Amino acid sequence: TAGPSLDDPAVGGQSQVHLIAENTNVKDQPKQVPVEASVLSTLSDARNPLKALQRLRQNPDSTEFVYLRPYRIDDITPLNPYHLEIVPHSEIDESNFYTLSSFGVTFFMNGKPEFTDLEQWKREHYLFNAIIKIPVFKKYRVWKSYKVWRDSVRYGKMRKCAKLLQKNLFWMNPTFQEALLRIRGMCMDMRKTRLHSFQKGQLCTLEQFFHDQQVQRGTVLSELDSFWTGAIDCARVACIATLExxxxxxFGSNAADAQAAHTGGGDKQSPRAENFRYTVMASKRVVQRRLYYFLRLCDYMIFNTLHSMVVESVSELLGYLQMDPSRIEETEAEKKAKEKAKALGKPVSSAIFLTEIMLAQGDLCFVPAANDFETELESIVGGFVDTISGxxxxLSHEELEQFTELYDAETETTEGSTVADIVTNDDEYQNLVSSLKDAVEDAFVKCGQYLKTFEEFRDMVSDNEQLDAEELRTGAEAGDVSLDDFRDKLTNFGSQREQIRLLPDAEDIGIIRVDTKRLKEIISPSPAACLEKLEELLPQLAAQKQKSILDEVNSANNRLNKKPETVEEFVSLLGFIAGLNEDKERMEAEFEELKSHYALMDEHSVQVASIDRAAYQMLVPEYTQMKNILELLDSTKDEDMGKWSARLEEDIKAFHDKVEGLKSSAEDTTLLEDHEFLDGVLGATAELKQQAVDLNAEAKKNQNFQQVFGQQVERYPLLDEVVGDINLKAGMWEARRDVTTITEGWKEVLVMEMPVKDWEAQVQKWFKTATRAERELPDNPVAPKLREMAAVWKDLIPACGDLKNPSLQERHWEKLETIVGFRLERDADTWEEPFTLGSLLAKNIMNFREDIQRVSTEATQEGVLEEMLGKVKGSWVNAEFTLSNFKDAKDVFILAGIDEIQALLDDSMVTMGTILASRFVAGIRPEVEKMEGNLRSLQNVLDEWLNVQKNWMYLEPIFSAPDIQRQLPAEAKMFLDIDKGLKNVMKKVSENPNCMRTGTQPGQAEQFSGWNDILEKIQKQLEDYLEFKRMAFPRFYFLSNDELLE
Known part of the structure; x- marks a missing residue:
């Protein structure tokens, strides 16, 4: 134990007194000792012993002395033997008083004196007063009283509590003690039971895990039933024993009364028996109240056990999920299995759950997923609570209700909580459940990292699905996909197949074993399918290439083996040989590519149809034969050229005879005679044209052959002359036919629907043909007649085209009708005959072509002018004045931002000048002059308006001053009239700010002009007034008008 403390009055006080005594010396003390100055200061000088002590020190040889008695401040403060006061002899207590002299202090107690030297008394006085200031001694009396009181109260309470515990504590009662110990033992045994059936090292699927927990739940429910049965039996035995x-x-000494109390004792019971019955009932109520508390205690013990079962089961399950050994209690079998695996060097797997990686809808996922595990775990843990709550x-059991039936439990306020409420509201349980979810989430986060390693296979499947055999076929045929590309794809897909084969079937990631067997089954067909497509496509491409080359080689061999019989065939053969020589490198490359193609298929074991393989083997000798024939023909080329060159000269002589014969046929005079029926002459000209075309083609062939043989190319001017003559005559007769037939259809077309440009081009073509025929074929009666027929349509179509002008107004149509002399009815509802080209032709409207063109031109130009006028009008429709408040006055406005309006007005005036200067303005002159007048009026009003506003803004602050109004009353009155009128005008403008409507009011320009004259007169009068002031005060000449007015 600790040693004594300085705060203890028995120890600390003595130590402090001893220290004060040792460190205090009378000689060291001052002559005036301030003893309890606060107390003695309340005494008068006559009663203060300190004052007397000072006097005695001044006269040390004096025999004077004074009487002293103890001085009490009040009845509460303890008596201080050194608190003294001077009193006369009559006021002292003979049995207790002091005397003070220059020699010392004498204390008289019951007549017995005790003398103390003055210095000794002063020392003791100082020490005593110093000691009583120490907290231990100062508070000793209070502390002592409090300690005695506290010990007494504590002792009494402890005795009372001990008796109460001895009386009410169930563990002190042998009957209850035995029952509680048995129930406690059962609880301890039951607490070892786990609500889950999970075992370390066990690997299971989510379904299996859930099934095992349901089985375990049934087992635990059976054990709980046995547990509750045993607890009920124990409680019932204790209750029966207590009641007995x-x-x-x-009833031991009152058997008769007891029997009467039980049986009722007949109709009437004795007063003693009645009183005894009430006593028994009261005692039973007290005992049953105690039994109620006993059963409630048992419930608490059981609830605590059930709560611990749930918490420890969840905690142990969490330990498995977190792989935390501190939370897991290993069984002996688990320990032995672990030691055996360690001895054999086998790794101990920590995986407890099994999940699979699946590929669904193009994305990788776990089946079951983290959410599934969390949901099932939440259901299982919730099942723990349901299991213990059954x-x-x-207190509520029917077998035990008889032991508490006399006690009214409604007075208890703590009832109602179930074990489920206790568990679910427990913070530790909630934290464990939350940690379970976190553990599953953390486990699947790690699995998610492993899942990412399969993303390349997911992308592989996605990319492989994009493989399109037809697209590859098209690319290969176009040359965009090479054999190297096919080789890379074959290698890539083969590598993919091997990578999938090497994938592990499962991998342990913490507590999760990730199964990938089904994933491998899903992704394995992807590269296999791609390889199948390629193995199907490559032979087809090879057969296609092979067929193309074989056809080309066979065709070349057939052509090279055929002997030429004409010059044309020989030249064709030379060209063919030249083409083969040019394509030699290409064919060689295609042949080598085909060989590489077959080598690629052999390299990757691609199956090729036997017929394609045989065709490939036949291609090699055919290709060799073609090269040999080419070499042979190249060696005999010069000899063959000489032979066929002579043959060409013979053919050219025969060609000249053909040209002469064609010329004779073309000079037939019947072709220039006028015929009523044109079919015969058109047939003759068509036949001549075909002969000319054939001879032209033959001439070009001969010239081409001469170039091939290196001869001088011969020209055929006679042929050109004959061809030109035939084409001219054929064109003339064809034009004659068209003028007759085509124009018949034109006559039925409405004027407003005719394609003027196309018809004008056709008529111009006929007219040119007729003119050329007249010039080159003189004395030809057909050409003048053709020209005459075309001339009619050459004048008619432009005239009708002018009538289609959309700019023609009613006034223009009236002019046209006056010119042509008949009604031009354009409305289908009112015309007597359709307004067609034929009707106008019948009325010879082409004779008025120039006049019609002039009116149409006027209409077009007037349309342009009307469009310009419309734009001017449109620009003023929404043009508005911009107003602003004058000096922040709400109802007083001025014009602001007039620049845009002025610019628009200037542009409009320029446009109107351009319109009026046009020589085509006559038709719209009234409208133009009206608009031009409005613009000029607006210009005049705006000029006067701005001038009035400027002068008004200058004079308004001047005439607002009362002094100016008194000095210039007439001018002030004129200004106020203008001020009122201008404000009214501006108010109307604010209501309707449109420029054209506001600025063209009749008399507005004159009104503003009159106001300007008055304002100028007012300004002149104001200047005269200021001049008068300057003459009176010459110093005012140094000030401007504005400064002077201010």
Missing amino acids: SLEEGL NIRL
Whole structure:
């Protein structure tokens, strides 16, 4: 134990007194010792012993002395033997008083004196007063009283509590003690039971895990039923024993009364028996109240056990999920299995759950997923609570209700909580459940990292699905996909197949074993399918290439083996040989590519149809034969050229004879005679044209052959002359036919629907043909007649085209009708005959072509002018004045931002000048002059308006001053009239700010002009007034008008 403390009055006080005594010396003390100055200061000088002590020190040889008595401040403060006061002899207590002299202090107690030297008394006085200031001694009396009181109260309370515990504590009662110990033992045994069936090292699927927990739940429910049965039996035995003990104590010496109390004793009971019955009932109520608390205690013990079962089961399950050994209790079998695996060097797997990686809808996922595990775990843990909540508590059990039936439990306020409420509201349980979810999430986060390693296979499947055999076929045929590309794809898909084969079937990631067997089954067909497509496509491409080359080689061999019989065939053969020589490198490359193609298929074991393989083997000798024939023909080329060159000269002589014969046929005079029926002459000209075309083609062939043989190319001017003559005559007769037939259809077309440009081009073509025929074929009666027929349509179509002018107004149509002399009815509802080209032709409207063109031109130009006028009008429709408040006055406005309006007005005036200067303005002159007048009026009003506003803004602050109004009353009155009128005008403008409507009011320009004259007169009068002031005060000449007015 600790040693004594300085705060203890028995120890600390003595130590402090001893220190004060040792460190205090009378000689060291001052002559004036301030003893309890606060107390003695309340005494008068006559009663203060300190004052007397000073006097005695001044006269040390004096025999004077004074009487002293103890001085009490009040009845509460303890008496201080050194608190003294001077009193006369009559006021002293003969049995207790002091005397003070220059020699010392004498204390008289019951007549016995005790003398103390003055210095000794002063020392003791100082020490005593110093000691009583120490907290230990100062508070000793209070502390001592409090300690005695506290010990007494504590002792009494502890005795009372001990008796109460001895009386009410169930563990002190042998009957209850035995029952509680048995129930406690059962609880301890039950607490070892786990609500889950999970075992370390066990690997299971989510379904299997859930099934095992349901089986375990059934087992635990059976154990709980046995547990509750045992607890009920123990509680019932204790309750029966307690009631029997009570009855023995009550009825042991009063058997007769007890029998009467039980049986009722007949109709009338004795007063003693009646009183005894009430006593028994009261005692039973007290005992049953105690039994109620006993059963409730048992419920608490059981609830605590069930709560611990749930918490420890969840905690142990969490330990498995977190791989935390501190939370897991290993069984002996688990320890032995672990030691055996360690001895054999086998790794101990920590995986407890099994999940699979699946590829669904193009994305990788776990089946079951983290959400599935969390949901099932939440369901299983919730099942823990349901499992322990299935039984009825002891207090409510029907077998034990008889032991508490006399006690009214409604007075209890703590009832109602179930074991489920206790568990679910426990913070530790909630934290464990939350940690379970976190553990699953953390486990799947790690699995997610492993899942990412399969993303390349997911992308592989996605990319492989994009493989399109037809697209590859098209690319290969176009040359965009080479054999190297096919080789890379074959290698890539083969590598993919091997990578998938090497994938592990499963991998342990923490507590999760990730199964990939089904994933491998899903992705394995992808590269296999791609390889199948390629293995199907490559032979087809090879057969296609092979067929193309074989056809080309066979065709070349057939052509090279055929002997030429004409010059044309020989030249064709030379060209063919030249083409083969040019394509030699290409064919060689295609042949080598085909060989590489077959080598690629052999390299990757691609199956090729036997017929394609045989065709490939036949291609090699055919290709060799073609090269040999080419070499042979190249060696005999010069000899063959000489032979066929002579043959060409013979053919050219025969060609000249053909040209002469064609010329004779073309000079037939019947072709220039006028015929009523044109079919015969058109047939003759068509035949001549075909002969000319054939001879032209033959001439070009001969010239081409001469170039091939290196001869001088011969020209055929006679042929050109004959061809030109034939084409001219054929064109003339064709034009004659068209003028007759085509124009018949034109006559039925409405004027407003005719394609003027196309018809004008056709008529111009006929007219040119007729003119050329007249010039080159003189004395030709057909050409003048053709020209005459075309001339009619050459004048008619432009005239009708002018009538289609959309700019023609009613006034223009009236002019046209005056010119042509008949009604031009354009409305289908009112015309007598359709307004067609034929009707106008019948009325010879082409004779008025120039006049019609002039009116149409006027209409077009007037349309342009009307469009310009419309734009001017449109620009003023929404043009508005911009107003602003004058000096922040709400209802007073001025014009602001007039620049845009002025610019628009200037542009409009320029446009109107351009319109009026046009020589085509006559038709719209009234409208133009009206608009031009409005613009000029607006210009005049705006000029006067701005001038009035400027002068008004200058004079308004001047005439607002009362002094100016008194000095210039007439001018002030004129200004106020203008001020009122201008404000009214501006108010109307604010209501309707449109420029054209506001600025063209009649008389507005004159009104503003009059106001300007008056304002100028007012300004002149104001200047005269200021001049008068300057003459009176010459110093004012140094000030401007504005400064002078201010």
